[in-house]
Each structure stands twice: as C-alpha cells, then as structure tokens.
Amino acid sequence: MEQRAQNLEEDMRARLARLTEELERGQEMLRALESQQRQLGETLLRISGARQILLELLGEEESSAQSDVVALNGGASEVRGVEVGATTDRE
Numbered sequence: 001m002e003q004r005a006q007n008l009e010e011d012m013r014a015r016l017a018r019l020t021e022e023l024e025r026g027q028e029m030l031r032a033l034e035s036q037q038r039q040l041g042e043t044l045l046r047i048s049g050a051r052q053i054l055l056e057l058l059g060e061e062e063s064s065a066q067s068d069v070v071a072l073n074g075g076a077s078e079v080r081g082v083e084v085g086a087t088t089d090r091e
Helices: 002-057
Strands: 069-073 076-079 082-084
Touching: none
Parallel strands: none
Antiparallel strands: 069 076, 076 082
C-alpha cells in the first residue's frame, strides 16, 4: 500500500512539473502576443495619423463614420471595428 501511495505522489509531482512548464510557456507566449498587439496598435495609429494629415493637406475631409480611427480612449483604439487595446507590460 505504501508503494502505491509513493507512486501516486511521484505521478502527481511529475504532472505538477509538466503543468508548471506549460504555464510558463503560455505566459511567455502571452507576453509576446501582447507586445505584438501593442506594436501593431501603435503602427495603426501612426498610419491613421499620417493618412489624416495627407487628407487635410489635400483639402479632403471624411465624415466620422468613414474615419479609419473610430475612437481613441485611454490608449485603446478601435480601427475599422477591430479593437486594439493598450496592454500592461509584464516584462
């Protein structure tokens, strides 16, 4: 009976180690994706700003319904219906 309990504990510790590794890999992937999301959001905002300047220089205006950047709010933006939110760095 003691051997069975020992085997069970070893199995649980091995599973715990695998889950810990999987969690760390997942957290690393999430940090990388959040960084990519932040960079893409910044790029879209720069593109939108440059586009707006060119429209103004050309004397053209867009209605707010047609604007690429629909809303800017606290570091988050919505670009053509796709939300690009600011994330906190966990690095």
